Amino acid sequence: MGFEEKIRRVTPYVPGEQPKEADIIKLNTNENPYPPSPKVEKAIRDFDADSLRLYPDPASSVLVEALAKRYGLKEDEVFVGVGSDDVLAMCFLTFFNSDKPVVFPDITYSFYDVWAELFRIPYKQIPLDENFRIVPGDYAGGAGGVIFPNPNAPTGALMPLEEIRGIVRANQDCVVIVDEAYIDFGGETALPLIREFGNVAVVQTFSKSRSAAGLRIGYCFANPKLIRALNDVKYSFNSYTMNRLTIVAGAAAIEDEEYFRSSCAKICATRERITKALRETGFVLNDSAANFVFASHPDVPAGDIFKYLKTRKIYVRWWDKPRIRNHLRITIGTDEQMDVLIRALKDFLTP
């Protein structure tokens, strides 16, 4: 057997395009249209570059303390990582360590099955209903683990906290991860459940509501026992994942609560206006609780709209996949960007 047979083969996740041209309207990877808090810029300006010769604090204490304070938690209830992808991957590796299948929706964040394959974790995808909603009764127990986003992606559908509590109650023999990447755009967090139950992990990110996708910070809230297990795996993987700049810039972002609230509010207002405008243009879409909408047009294939928008230098997200082939996921940009989008759609759809 040669060395090539010893290499692990995986089907890599295909992320949304990251085009390098400057003058495009980028509504395809759910980034925030507004820059991060000015406090982040100040933290970077004030940073002592000479300190880079030293390893960072492996516990990222400055950042963990800022998060604990902001969310009214103890520091041992907080874990941080390199974006929520890193945090979620560590959660898969740490918590989903059984022979029973981990369950998650069939239409959901497309990394879940990729991590399961990578770590050889058995999994089962549970179909959303015909209206693209999670059916809580389908998560009735006996799994090796449970994970779902709330609001779900790419649908934007929000589950009420009471339904999530029901899922957790039915799954007391495994860890339940609530992936709240988009929770700050109008949802109710499952954070209170981490003290109500020992087996709940709530994962959030700086990439959306904190305008810092380029900084790579995600975090997990859970019972101290779960956090300790996560840290043990993390320290055995790489003790120093959060670099010195990231730690201070991230703490600065968390400390500017007013800026955070105001930019979330702007995005929610734009989303409501654009949901209406899209419906007026003939699109069908459910209300979204995220910083994107998930829309289809009864007469025009989504793939055609996707390709047309690219010719207008507008990038949205489209998957050539069963069930969602006729939908577009459109990130909420600035009001000006969304007006350009609506004009382009009208140009294409008006006979």
Next chain:
Amino acid sequence: MGFEEKIRRVTPYVPGEQPKEADIIKLNTNENPYPPSPKVEKAIRDFDADSLRLYPDPASSVLVEALAKRYGLKEDEVFVGVGSDDVLAMCFLTFFNSDKPVVFPDITYSFYDVWAELFRIPYKQIPLDENFRIVPGDYAGGAGGVIFPNPNAPTGALMPLEEIRGIVRANQDCVVIVDEAYIDFGGETALPLIREFGNVAVVQTFSKSRSAAGLRIGYCFANPKLIRALNDVKYSFNSYTMNRLTIVAGAAAIEDEEYFRSSCAKICATRERITKALRETGFVLNDSAANFVFASHPDVPAGDIFKYLKTRKIYVRWWDKPRIRNHLRITIGTDEQMDVLIRALKDFLTP
């Protein structure tokens, strides 16, 4: 079975202490005593903080191009990650995917067995000889993979390139990783082997010779096929591990070749002087090709010296482990720091 039985238990790696006091002399984690190139500071000052709202380039092209140019390689021969720990962990996960044991020295970088345990990779530790040298003939083939540092840590012993070539030749049926964290302090890199053989990966880091442990950058050079396999695993784990600041600051560090050469030369000169001074103080040590020395004293237990130095606010590294219990690993600091160390040692050792 409750949820707690589904949690993966690992024995976490215990990194060197990162004391937070300011006035200590820190010679325990092999950091560079000199700050990074002034070009790194400039790159951070000039950084556009608003751009943080966007995801980073998943390919880290600016950094990969800088590395490829500096080392005379093509871009598809370069992989980057969050410190060499991340790169090495990805290498373990990607390349060591067989039922045969991966082999590495018994006295070596203490993360190797931790990663093997984490990913459930069988492994076998091969003893160094009584003079703490790797015996090339012990790596005669049939393994699931081979990894060793050159120079080795914590011994500082350098293997000549011809011996490494022999190990590679004897192990054509698995991937051989040469971990060159310390190669810039006087060793000859195995880089030419990546074009001579398809199964060699050479891993280096910004944490030592580039004075940027706090930035978290490591990289791997290998045949494009190996790099592609690494990237597939990396993208399935987390597409965006290198943040925007890290990419530009890292590229700036690589571009300042003159600064790099001069700070490595200073450290090597200090090392030669201190090796002599330690021998004069009664220590026994081999020549080191790294930015640390590995020394023992025939009359005084290393653990006692370690504890005494702490009372003088000097931190070195000591492992209470078989075979190396009587050795200290001492990072090469500035000339001033090393003079303080020698004085403290004389105070303790002189009757």
